[in-house]
Amino acid sequence: MSPSIHVGPGEQPELAHAVETAGGTVVSLAQADGVVWAGTKPDSLPELPRSVRWVQLPSAGVEPWMSRIAATPNVTFTSAAGAYAPQVAEHALALLLAGLRGIAASARERAWRIPPHRTLSGATVAIVGAGGIGRALIEQLAPFNVEVIAVTRRGHDVPGAARTLAADAIGDVWAQADHFVIAAPATGATRHLVGAHELAAMREHSWIVNIARGSLIDTDALVDALRERRIGGAALDVTDPEPLPDGHPLWTLPNALITPHIANPEAALTRQLARRVRENVERLASGEALIAQVDAERGY
Amino acid sequence: MSPSIHVGPGEQPELAHAVETAGGTVVSLAQADGVVWAGTKPDSLPELPRSVRWVQLPSAGVEPWMSRIAATPNVTFTSAAGAYAPQVAEHALALLLAGLRGIAASARERAWRIPPHRTLSGATVAIVGAGGIGRALIEQLAPFNVEVIAVTRRGHDVPGAARTLAADAIGDVWAQADHFVIAAPATGATRHLVGAHELAAMREHSWIVNIARGSLIDTDALVDALRERRIGGAALDVTDPEPLPDGHPLWTLPNALITPHIANPEAALTRQLARRVRENVERLASGEALIAQVDAERGY
Numbered sequence: 095m096s097p098s099i100h101v102g103p104g105e106q107p108e109l110a111h112a113v114e115t116a117g118g119t120v121v122s123l124a125q126a127d128g129v130v131w132a133g134t135k136p137d138s139l140p141e142l143p144r145s146v147r148w149v150q151l152p153s154a155g156v157e158p159w160m161s162r163i164a165a166t167p168n169v170t171f172t173s174a175a176g177a178y179a180p181q182v183a184e185h186a187l188a189l190l191l192a193g194l195r196g197i198a199a200s201a202r203e204r205a206w207r208i209p210p211h212r213t214l215s216g217a218t219v220a221i222v223g224a225g226g227i228g229r230a231l232i233e234q235l236a237p238f239n240v241e242v243i244a245v246t247r248r249g250h251d252v253p254g255a256a257r258t259l260a261a262d263a264i265g266d267v268w269a270q271a272d273h274f275v276i277a278a279p280a281t282g283a284t285r286h287l288v289g290a291h292e293l294a295a296m297r298e299h300s301w302i303v304n305i306a307r308g309s310l311i312d313t314d315a316l317v318d319a320l321r322e323r324r325i326g327g328a329a330l331d332v333t334d335p336e337p338l339p340d341g342h343p344l345w346t347l348p349n350a351l352i353t354p355h356i357a358n359p360e361a362a363l364t365r366q367l368a369r370r371v372r373e374n375v376e377r378l379a380s381g382e383a384l385i386a387q388v389d390a391e392r393g394y
Numbered sequence: 395m396s397p398s399i400h401v402g403p404g405e406q407p408e409l410a411h412a413v414e415t416a417g418g419t420v421v422s423l424a425q426a427d428g429v430v431w432a433g434t435k436p437d438s439l440p441e442l443p444r445s446v447r448w449v450q451l452p453s454a455g456v457e458p459w460m461s462r463i464a465a466t467p468n469v470t471f472t473s474a475a476g477a478y479a480p481q482v483a484e485h486a487l488a489l490l491l492a493g494l495r496g497i498a499a500s501a502r503e504r505a506w507r508i509p510p511h512r513t514l515s516g517a518t519v520a521i522v523g524a525g526g527i528g529r530a531l532i533e534q535l536a537p538f539n540v541e542v543i544a545v546t547r548r549g550h551d552v553p554g555a556a557r558t559l560a561a562d563a564i565g566d567v568w569a570q571a572d573h574f575v576i577a578a579p580a581t582g583a584t585r586h587l588v589g590a591h592e593l594a595a596m597r598e599h600s601w602i603v604n605i606a607r608g609s610l611i612d613t614d615a616l617v618d619a620l621r622e623r624r625i626g627g628a629a630l631d632v633t634d635p636e637p638l639p640d641g642h643p644l645w646t647l648p649n650a651l652i653t654p655h656i657a658n659p660e661a662a663l664t665r666q667l668a669r670r671v672r673e674n675v676e677r678l679a680s681g682e683a684l685i686a687q688v689d690a691e692r693g694y
Contacts (some may be wrong), residue, residue, distance in 0.1 A: 188488075237536065339506075353505075
C-alpha cells in the first residue's frame with residue numbers, strides 16, 4: 095500500500111518528490127501515516143494525529159528531540175544519522191589536514207614564515223564513535239597509509255580499522271593514537287568524553303578534530319591544554335558553547351581552528367536528506383526496518 | 395659490481411645508509427662512479443671527476459640545475475621527481491579542501507560567521523601535469539566521488555582519471571573542471587600556463603591549487619581575478635616571486651591562501667630521498683634504467 099506522508103514545514107519540493115519517487119503519497123497532516131519533517135526545532139513539529147506511526151527528522155543528532163520522542167512512545171522517530179556522513183567526514187579530513195599541514199596557521203600569516211607542519215601519512219588516527227561518519231572517514235583515510243583505531247559502543251570490528259575498542263575501553267586510546275577525530279553522538283554518557291585527563295594522555299603533536307557536538311569536549315580543559323601547548327592543536331566544527339562567543343580564547347589561540355558548524359554544506363543537505371527520505375519511504379512501503387531509528391533510552 | 399658512490403655535502407648518514415643497503419660503497423668524490431647530492435644549490439656541487447657517470451639530485455624540480463646538467467652531457471642526472479609525490483599530493487588535497495570548505499576564511503575569523511563553503515564531493519577536478527604527484531592525488535581523491543580530468547604531455551590515459559588531455563589540448567580544460575591542481579614541471583613551455591585568459595575561462599566557484607612552481611601561474615593575472623572574485627580562490631604552496639614579499643596582495647586577499655613551500659615536510663623528506671637513493675643504486679648495480687632521469691632538452 096502506498097504510504098501517506100505529510101511533508102513540512104511549508105513547501106519542501108525536493109522532499110515531497112523523494113516521497114513520491116519512493117511510491118508514497120503526499121498528504122495533509124490529518125491524513126498521514128508518516129511525517130517527513132525538515133524543521134530543526136522540536137516545537138516546530140505540530141501535535142501528531144494518532145494515525146502517524148513514523149516521523150523522519152532532518153538532523154543526524156537528535157538530542158533536542160529526546161523529550162518529545164520519549165513522550166510519544168507509539169511513534170517511530172528516525173534521525174538523518176548517516177545520511178550526511180560522507181560530507182561530514184570530508185570536513186573532518188579537511189580540518190585534520192589543515193591542522194597538521196600548518197594551513198590554519200599559514201592562513202593567518204602575512205609573511206613567509208614556516209609554521210609547525212607535519213604529514214598525515216604514517217600517523218595513527220583514532221576515530222571515536224565509528225558510525226556512519228567514522229566509516230566514511232576510514233574510506234577517505236585509506237590512501238594515506240594511516241593506521242586507524244576505531245572506538246565504538248560495543249567494540250565490534252570496523253572494516254578498515256587496524257583495531258576497534260569498545261567504549262568501556264576508551265581510556266586506552268588517548269595514549270595510543272597520534273590524532274583524534276570525535277564523531278560520537280552527544281548523550282549523557284559522552285558529555286566531556288575528552289577532558290583534562292584525556293588531554294593529558296595525548297602526545298605533544300596530537301591534533302583533535304570535533305565534528306560531532308561541542309559538549310563531547312570539555313572546552314575549558316581544552317583551552318588549558320592548547321595554551322600550554324600540551325597537544326598539537328584542535329580543529330573544531332562544533333563548540334561548547336555554540337555559537338562560540340566573541341572574545342572566546344579559542345578564536346585567538348594559534349593552535350586552535352574553528353569552523354562555524356559547516357561540516358554539512360546546506361547546498362548538499364537537502365539532496366542528502368531527500369535520498370534518506372526516499373530510502374525510508376520505500377522501507378515503510380515494503381515493511382522493512384527503517385534506517386536510523388531513534389532509541390529513546392539510548393538517546394540517539 | 396658494487397657501485398662506488400660519493401654522498402654529500404657533509405655527513406648524510408641516512409643517505410649513506412641507503413647507498414649501503416642497496417649494495418653500494420660510500421667513497422670519496424675522487425673515487426666515485428656516482429654522486430648522491432643533498433645540496434639544493436647547483437654551485438654547492440663540486441666539479442665532477444671524469445669517473446662520475448651519475449648524479450642523484452635531492453629535489454623534484456631541477457630548473458636551477460639545467461645549465462649545469464646541459465654542460466655535463468656525459469653524466470646522467472636523476473631528480474627526486476616522484477619520490478615526494480604522496481606527501482606533496484597530500485598537501486594539494488589539504489589546500490583544496492581548506493579552500494572549498496571555508497577553512498582558510500574561518501582561520502582568520504574571530505567571530506561565528508559562515509564563510510563561503512562547498513563540498514569536494516561530486517566536483518570535477520583537473521590535475522594539470524599528472525605525473526607522480528598527480529597520480530598520488532588521483533588515489534587520494536578516489537573516495538570523494540570526484541571526476542578527474544588529467545592533463546599530461548602526451549595525453550596517454552592516466553589510471554583513475556575520467557579522461558586525459560594532451561598538453562596541446564590544455565586550452566579545453568579551463569572551462570571543463572570545477573577546480574584545478576597545478577602539478578606540472580616548470581619549463582619554458584609551462585611558464586604562465588595559467589594567465590588572464592585561462593583564469594577568465596574558469597567558473598566563479600573554481601579553486602586553483604599550485605604545489606608545483608610559482609612561475610606556472612601569472613601572479614598579477616591571478617591577483618586581478620581574485621580581487622574581482624572571478625574565481626572561487628587560490629591556494630598556493632609556491633609563488634612567484636618566492637618567497638612572497640611582505641605586503642604582497644596575496645597575503646590579504648580573502649580568497650587567497652598561501653603556505654610557504656611546505657608541501658614536503660622536512661621530517662619526511664630525507665626518509666623519502668633515502669628510499670629513492672636505495673632504488674637508484676640498486677638499479678645502477680643491476681644495469682637497469684634509473685628513475686627520474688633528467689632530460690636536458692625537455693627541461694625536467
